[in-house]
Amino acid sequence: MLKFEYLTHEELSALDFNKCHLILPVGPFEQHGPHLPVTTDIVIARYLAESVCETMKIEKYEHCGVEAPAFTYAPAAISDGIGLTPQLKPESFTAYLAEVLVQYAAIGFKKIVVITHHFELKFVKSVIAAIAACEAKCPGVRIVEPLSAYYYSGEYNAALEKYIKSKKNSEEKQDEIYKSYSDIDFKKEIHADIKETSLMMYLLPRVVKSDTLSSLPPFLANPAAEFLKLNFTFKSMGAEAGYIGSPARSSIFLGELIFKQLRTCVLKSSKNLAEGNPQENAIPLYIKAVLTVI
Numbered sequence: 001m002l003k004f005e006y007l008t009h010e011e012l013s014a015l016d017f018n019k020c021h022l023i024l025p026v027g028p029f030e031q032h033g034p035h036l037p038v039t040t041d042i043v044i045a046r047y048l049a050e051s052v053c054e055t056m057k058i059e060k061y062e063h064c065g066v067e068a069p070a071f072t073y074a075p076a077a078i079s080d081g082i083g084l085t086p087q088l089k090p091e092s093f094t095a096y097l098a099e100v101l102v103q104y105a106a107i108g109f110k111k112i113v114v115i116t117h118h119f120e121l122k123f124v125k126s127v128i129a130a131i132a133a134c135e136a137k138c139p140g141v142r143i144v145e146p147l148s149a150y151y152y153s154g155e156y157n158a159a160l161e162k163y164i165k166s167k168k169n170s171e172e173k174q175d176e177i178y179k180s181y182s183d184i185d186f187k188k189e190i191h192a193d194i195k196e197t198s199l200m201m202y203l204l205p206r207v208v209k210s211d212t213l214s215s216l217p218p219f220l221a222n223p224a225a226e227f228l229k230l231n232f233t234f235k236s237m238g239a240e241a242g243y244i245g246s247p248a249r250s251s252i253f254l255g256e257l258i259f260k261q262l263r264t265c266v267l268k269s270s271k272n273l274a275e276g277n278p279q280e281n282a283i284p285l286y287i288k289a290v291l292t293v294i
Contacts, residue, residue: 030076033192033243081235097130146269193245202255
């Protein structure tokens with residue numbers, strides 16, 4: 001597996017850029033309740049990038065992945081009012097990311113996969129704008145960010161629910177844990193929730209505040225409805241503790257399932273990028289409409 005930060009300049013220039021994808025994890029420093037660290041989105045993106053590159057090597061893909069260092073300080077205004085973290089304003093972040101993408105392209109990378117697990121719309125808009133700016137400045141360079149489309153198309157939650165339903169009548173002992181999630185509406189699990197907490201329990205359990213986690217009551221809200229009421233932050237939605245969902249019900253087993261499904265999505269996206277095929281998921285038109293006015 002190749003890590004950008006470990007390569008010499010000679011090794012870097014010797015890469016076959018026709019067969020190398022840069023895998024770039026991106027995320028903010030953002031509060032994730034009293035039970036997860038402010039680096040949660042960065043950790044998830046970084047581990048995904050590493051695993052995607054490893055899988056490409058192990059399964060002998062025709063193209064390889066070069067894991068880039070995590071790109072941080074992304075905007076996360078939706079958490080305003082709940083703690084403070086360093087982050088750039090959306091327009092500054094757009095310019096920053098666009099410039100770095102252009103420089104990666106100048107090195108020789110023609111195909112770049114951006115990985116994020118932060119789906120705030122202003123951030124998504126910033127990433128889309130940065131990608132467009134780089135592609136306009138660097139003809140022949142193709143950049144994709146698949147997980148926002150995976151999330152907003154509904155496939156993220158649908159894939160989870162489908163897997164859990166498939167275990168409903170299973171008599172296998174190891175499937176009992178999945179049966180216990182049959183009552184969870186994953187669409188209502190939004191932030192520092194059962195999904196992100198399970199991912200962190202699987203990826204980096206030592207940073208999860210287990211003592212705090214076990215006593216957290218569920219807090220559910222509908223962000224779409226809250227936006228109509230002009231509530232644009234978790235705090236204004238009533239999520240004073242900084243989470244929306246049921247984090248206390250998280251498990252390492254659910255985290256492993258989610259991680260593998262996310263990795264599959266990114267690998268498919270990278271394969272389509274390599275073959276010049278369209279991406280499997282797209283951001284819905286109504287979300288694109290919202291992006292034009294925020």
